[in-house]
Amino acid sequence: MxxxxxxxxxxxxxxxxxxxxxxxxxxxxxxxxxxxxxxxxxxxxxxxxxxxxxxxxxxxxxxxxxxxxxxxxxxxxxxxxxxxxxDPQRGTVKIGFPSSLASHMLPMVISAFRERYPNVQFQLQHGSYRELIDSVAKGSLNLALIGPVPKGGKQINGDTLFLEKIVALLPASHPLADRPTLKLSQLRGDMFVLFPEGFVLRDLVIDACEAQGFEPKISFEGDDIDAIKGLVAAGLGITLLPEIALNDNIPRSTVKIHFEDPQVTRTVGIITPASRELPPTEKLFYDFIKTFFVSVGKFNHE
CATH class of the missing domain: 1.10.10.10 (Winged helix-like DNA-binding domain superfamily/Winged helix DNA-binding domain)
Structure with missing residues (x-):
């Protein structure tokens, strides 16, 4: 054969x-x-x-x-x-990513890496939070960008690259739309547009609200960030999203407002298998991305 x-x-x-x-x-x-x-x-x-x-x-x-x-x-x-x-500088990096990191962070890192290693190729695989963790654990991927970084896994290792702010996205007609900052408790009476059950960003929002003593009332659900932005723009509710997801892409008729009390954040990082060595080219990218975020001090996406 x-x-x-x-x-x-x-x-x-x-x-x-x-x-x-x-x-x-x-x-x-x-x-x-x-x-x-x-x-x-x-x-x-x-x-x-x-x-x-x-x-x-x-x-x-x-x-x-x-x-x-x-x-x-x-x-x-x-x-x-x-x-x-x-020749590690001519190999291929296969990396997974969630939708919230697709529009800004991932292109930025790949662009910076290819300036130094122009002959390296990339294979990109989109996935949900749990799909990415499962792919790295089972071996179909060796690298995945993720947020928040999972803790205590036996099959994967997680490295935090930076801490990212979670911000409010409000319709421009919202009574609080002209405020420079918000307290999360001020949104107690609002209807929320969130991801469906099983999405980590939904859990993050619910946990943050419950820590302030209330459970968010959910008007609509959407499994796509752009769909959620659109529902907010239509005045059907408010939402909380990672600031990266709103970088240079805030829908018309909406406003982005930071929180002053409390500051809602998530860790963003990269996961790798705990029991497998990275291939040389992927190890090259892994070392680069960790150094990259150390060198910039923090992830600035204003």
């Missing part, structure tokens, strides 16, 4: 069409057909059922596809690690 046969098989299985697979693979249709035939002959089973110009997997073909996709992932990962080892 050859690597080329596996690659051809997976592409045909995905597209269910030999000709279309040959276009994607940039080889002749006859070459794809020949390698699939050789693979079936070697295995002694039919992997596909021919249906005119299209093909579809047999039951044993579906089982074989799952194994081959996992095998190819292992091979590609091994190839990447060897490339990184030979």
């Amino acid at each position: 050859e690597l080329r046969q596996i690659q051809y098989f997976i592409e045909v299985a995905k597209l269910e069409h030999v000709t279309e697979a040959s276009y994607v693979l940039h080889v002749a249709q006859s070459a794809v057909s020949r390698q699939i035939f050789k693979l079936e002959a070697e295995l002694g089973v039919d992997l596909f059922v021919r249906d005119g110009r299209k093909v579809r997997l047999t039951p044993i073909g579906k089982m074989f596809l799952g194994h081959m996709e996992r095998a190819l992932e292992v091979i590609e990962k091994a190839q990447q690690e060897i490339e990184d080892f030979l």
Whole structure:
């Protein structure tokens, strides 16, 4: 069984069409057909059922596809690690991130890193708070930016990069919209627009309010930061968001106001696996990002 046969098989299985697979693979249709035939002959089973110009997997073909996709992932990962080892400054960094860090922090850090290491490539993977932690713990990622930084995990290590303020976003028509600062208790009677249950930013807001002696009344929920901003802009409630999420992107008809009492914050940092060594290129980025935030003193996004 050859690597080329596996690659051809997976592409045909995905597209269910030999000709279309040959276009994607940039080889002749006859070459794809020949390698699939050789693979079936070697295995002694039919992997596909021919249906005119299209093909579809047999039951044993579906089982074989799952194994081959996992095998190819292992091979590609091994190839990447060897490339990184030979030249860390030409490798690839695969990093996860949440939506709240996508618009400003992540591009800023990658831009600064690539000024020094222009040949390093990046693969970016968006995920929720718990998805990112799970991905690093299980091995599909080695690095993820996250906020707040989780504590006490046995499978991951967390490094805090900076402390970020949580601010209020109010409709411009709100009675407190002209205040320079707010006390969180002043929002006791307002309707809140929050993330759904299971989102860490929802928990952060609820915990902060409960510490001030009240439970926020929730008018709407949204699992997207832009949607939440839009609901606030429409006058359907107020919200609390990380200031990074509002950097250079405050919707019209809304105002951003800092808290004076208490100051609501979250830690922002990077998580790595506790039991695995980072590949050389990702170790290069990990060391860079820690030094980067030390050198700037604090994260200034005004």
